[in-house]
Amino acid sequence: xxxxxxxxxxxxxxxxxxxxxxxxxxxxxxxxxxxLVSTLWRRKWILILCGAAGLAIGAYxxxxxxxxxxxxxxxxxxxxxxxxxxxxxxxxxxxxxATLANQLxxxxxxxxxxxxxxxxxxxxxPAAPAAAxxxxxxxxxxxxxxxxxxxxxxxxxxxxxxFLEARGATYQIPLSSAEVDELEAAQPSAEEIxxxxxxxxxxxxxxxxDIGQISGSRxxxxxxxxxxxxxxxxxxxxxxxxxxxxxxxxxxxxxTAVIDLMNTRxxxxxxxxxxxxxxxxxxxxxxxxxxxQSAEMTSIQLNALNEELVGIRLQLxxxxxxxxxxxxxxxxxxxxxxxxxxxxSALIQDFRRRELELKEADAQESAxxxxxxxxxxxxxxxxxxxxxxxxxxxxxxxxxxxxxxxxSLQRREDEMEGMIRDLEVVAIEQSVDAMQTxxxxxxxxxxxxxxxxxxDRLKEITEQARLQSADARFLSRAEAPSRPDRSRSxxxxxxxxxxGGAIGLFLVLILEKATNxxxxxxxxxxxxxxxxxxxxxxxxxxxxxxxxxxxxxRQPRGLFGECIRNLRTSMLYSDPGNTPExxxxxxxxxxxxxxxxxxxxxxxxxxxxxxTIVLSCDLRDNGNAKLYASLSKDSxxxxxxxxxxxxxxxxxxDEAVRTEPRSGLHYLAVHPSERxxxxxxxxxxxxxxxxxxxxxxxxxxxxxxxxxxxxxVTDARLMARHVDxxxxxxxxxxxxxxxxxxxxxxxxxxxxxxxxxxxxxxxxRKAAQYSDNEFLYRRSYAAYYR
Numbered sequence: 001x002x003x004x005x006x007x008x009x010x011x012x013x014x015x016x017x018x019x020x021x022x023x024x025x026x027x028x029x030x031x032x033x034x035x036l037v038s039t040l041w042r043r044k045w046i047l048i049l050c051g052a053a054g055l056a057i058g059a060y061x062x063x064x065x066x067x068x069x070x071x072x073x074x075x076x077x078x079x080x081x082x083x084x085x086x087x088x089x090x091x092x093x094x095x096x097x098a099t100l101a102n103q104l105x106x107x108x109x110x111x112x113x114x115x116x117x118x119x120x121x122x123x124x125x126p127a128a129p130a131a132a133x134x135x136x137x138x139x140x141x142x143x144x145x146x147x148x149x150x151x152x153x154x155x156x157x158x159x160x161x162x163f164l165e166a167r168g169a170t171y172q173i174p175l176s177s178a179e180v181d182e183l184e185a186a187q188p189s190a191e192e193i194x195x196x197x198x199x200x201x202x203x204x205x206x207x208x209x210d211i212g213q214i215s216g217s218r219x220x221x222x223x224x225x226x227x228x229x230x231x232x233x234x235x236x237x238x239x240x241x242x243x244x245x246x247x248x249x250x251x252x253x254x255x256t257a258v259i260d261l262m263n264t265r266x267x268x269x270x271x272x273x274x275x276x277x278x279x280x281x282x283x284x285x286x287x288x289x290x291x292x293q294s295a296e297m298t299s300i301q302l303n304a305l306n307e308e309l310v311g312i313r314l315q316l317x318x319x320x321x322x323x324x325x326x327x328x329x330x331x332x333x334x335x336x337x338x339x340x341x342x343x344x345s346a347l348i349q350d351f352r353r354r355e356l357e358l359k360e361a362d363a364q365e366s367a368x369x370x371x372x373x374x375x376x377x378x379x380x381x382x383x384x385x386x387x388x389x390x391x392x393x394x395x396x397x398x399x400x401x402x403x404x405x406x407x408s409l410q411r412r413e414d415e416m417e418g419m420i421r422d423l424e425v426v427a428i429e430q431s432v433d434a435m436q437t438x439x440x441x442x443x444x445x446x447x448x449x450x451x452x453x454x455x456d457r458l459k460e461i462t463e464q465a466r467l468q469s470a471d472a473r474f475l476s477r478a479e480a481p482s483r484p485d486r487s488r489s490x491x492x493x494x495x496x497x498x499x500g501g502a503i504g505l506f507l508v509l510i511l512e513k514a515t516n517x518x519x520x521x522x523x524x525x526x527x528x529x530x531x532x533x534x535x536x537x538x539x540x541x542x543x544x545x546x547x548x549x550x551x552x553x554r555q556p557r558g559l560f561g562e563c564i565r566n567l568r569t570s571m572l573y574s575d576p577g578n579t580p581e582x583x584x585x586x587x588x589x590x591x592x593x594x595x596x597x598x599x600x601x602x603x604x605x606x607x608x609x610x611x612t613i614v615l616s617c618d619l620r621d622n623g624n625a626k627l628y629a630s631l632s633k634d635s636x637x638x639x640x641x642x643x644x645x646x647x648x649x650x651x652x653x654d655e656a657v658r659t660e661p662r663s664g665l666h667y668l669a670v671h672p673s674e675r676x677x678x679x680x681x682x683x684x685x686x687x688x689x690x691x692x693x694x695x696x697x698x699x700x701x702x703x704x705x706x707x708x709x710x711x712x713v714t715d716a717r718l719m720a721r722h723v724d725x726x727x728x729x730x731x732x733x734x735x736x737x738x739x740x741x742x743x744x745x746x747x748x749x750x751x752x753x754x755x756x757x758x759x760x761x762x763x764x765r766k767a768a769q770y771s772d773n774e775f776l777y778r779r780s781y782a783a784y785y786r
Contacts, residue, residue, distance in 0.1 A: 047504040054500020067484035071233035074475040236478035273447040316409040323402035533756035534567030580724035588743035593760035616669035619680035628669035642671035710743040
């Protein structure tokens with residue numbers, strides 16, 4: 001039995017399909033754009049309807065809105081480039097109001113908007129007394145209450161209405177004195193009403209005000225929207241005026257703060273300069289007191305001593321050489337006359353001359369007497385011995401003198417080195433003092449420069465502060481608009497349309513995710529962990545087995561036939577080194593096209609020259625028996641026997657096997673006249689069935705088993721023990737995902753090798769909307785299959 005490892009799918013593993021899931025070899029940031037586009041196209045009517053509904057709702061809301069007029073005032077922001085000061089040297093923080101973005105924040109600040117609200121309230125205040133007088137013309141008892149209500153504003157009216165509604169009464173004039181007293185007690189104080197009105201006015205101003213910048217310029221646009229065009233223009237201009245005024249005040253405050261900080265800084269620099277000058281003078285006085293001579297004189301003395309030390313060391317080396325040479329000559333038997341230190345001695349020269357004279361006298365004595373030994377020679381020899389002793393004694397004195405010379409030079413060398421070391425210490429101290437003095441001098445110079453720079457800069461700031469003006473000015477004041485602003489209405493329509501489209505997109509994804517069937521090879525492959533080795537299209541109208549085989553034979557080059565041959569090729573050659581001989585076709589549930597697919601794959605294999613037999617093992621389904629019975633008619637050579645009779649031993653294999661007339665395919669199925677009295681599972685578990693499979697292996701090149709669904713009964717699991725590979729069929733866009741996964745788990749539990757999965761009954765038109773496959777190109781390349 002041929003087996004190979006398969007990726008197990010265990011019970012409890014998630015089998016849902018994420019539409020944004022990507023294969024493992026792709027980046028996590030990649031989504032299936034083709035799937036998304038095709039899904040949106042298939043569900044386009046949902047998007048269109050939701051978008052149209054959003055636009056309709058937006059149009060209705062826009063039609064009910066009060067016309068809004070927008071007035072615009074333009075301000076040019078041009079900061080004066082005053083050479084105030086390097087703020088990094090003066091201020092701890094740099095000026096945060098120097099950029100245009102910060103100016104926009106200033107205009108939107110609560111401080112500036114409160115000034116605008118206060119100015120508007122001041123300009124509208126003269127209208128209040130007239131309103132109060134008009135209210136006072138009514139009833140004396142109720143007029144005071146109504147006048148106060150009008151003076152307090154709309155908030156007071158709402159409070160009166162709430163008071164009357166709480167009592168379950170209607171508003172009537174005149175009120176009783178008790179009601180008036182109770183009403184006045186229930187009203188808030190004038191200060192509370194004024195504070196609330198001010199807060200409401202500020203919120204209204206902020207909601208209707210829009211501050212923006214023209215891109216690429218320093219122009220600030222102040223937009224105010226309102227129902228009254230004249231009032232909108234008035235508010236926009238007041239905002240611009242208050243901004244310019246506020247900026248001027250802020251700038252004056254900044255300049256004053258800078259001047260104060262610079263004065264403080266200058267005072268500190270003056271004290272620092274005085275301290276550095278005092279330290280420099282003190283360092284110079286200490287230097288004069290501690291050093292009797294200058295560094296130049298010390299350097300001259302040090303150079304002279306170094307030169308003298310070099311001469312002494314040269315003399316010492318020469319004296320040591322002479323001493324060594326004389327000592328070695330004196331210690332050895334060497335002729336002392338050959339040593340220059342001894343030869344230069346006058347006493348040794350005199351001894352040498354007397355020695356030569358004695359030698360000459362001995363020579364004359366020998367010539368006169370002819371004798372080798374005479375009294376005169378003996379005397380001369382004694383004298384020469386004393387001469388030699390005198391020479392060696394004198395040489396010893398010379399060696400001692402040379403040793404004394406060496407010792408004297410060494411002492412002189414040590415003295416000179418000590419003097420040089422002392423002078424070097426003095427020179428180092430003088431150098432350190434000079435460096436310290438120079439550092440103090442540079443510090444004084446730096447403090448003087450910085451102090452003078454700040455003094456000059458302060459003069460410039462003081463002079464320029466008198467001439468400075470605001471950094472912003474009006475380019476154009478706001479004028480009352482003649483037509484209402486439609487941008488907000490269009491924006492509302494756009495937002496409503498986008499919201500409707502977003503809701504439609506959400507519904508599309510929810511509907512797509514709710515579909516629990518496989519529609520693409522990627523979905524099936526990722527959920528099962530198996531390759532998808534084929535896809536069989538729908539056969540059109542309902543056909544019996546004979547008509548289906550006839551159609552397959554009549555259109556060998558059609559798409560239907562190519563799909564069957566593709567499935568056959570993938571099944572047989574997915575593992576080139578291990579071609580299967582017995583293949584089982586099964587599925588999860590009934591109605592997935594197992595029998596027709598198995599039959600057509602068998603016909604295709606028979607036509608390819610491979611001796612093939614189809615074994616219908618679905619003993620429980622009478623429809624399956626009728627399907628195969630329609631392929632050929634009974635004859636005397638083939639009595640009414642089939643697979644059941646063969647398993648019971650009532651007929652031979654040759655009697656039970658039938659032949660499809662067009663292709664010559666052999667098939668073995670249950671005859672419609674046979675009745676299943678035993679348990680089909682027991683029949684398939686009998687050794688006779690195993691012997692039948694072994695016999696068919698010997699007689700045929702390929703044995704195809706058409707088995708019942710894996711989830712319905714255990715028959716498929718029993719037969720899986722006898723096959724080499726399994727082809728698992730899945731009905732396209734129909735079989736539930738969990739059913740496929742559970743069915744595969746049942747098959748895998750038998751340890752059989754699964755060649756892969758294959759789609760059946762695929763809709764050519766619908767499949768093209770989901771993935772790239774042969775169905776997508778059916779229209780473009782239809783002629784290729786004919």
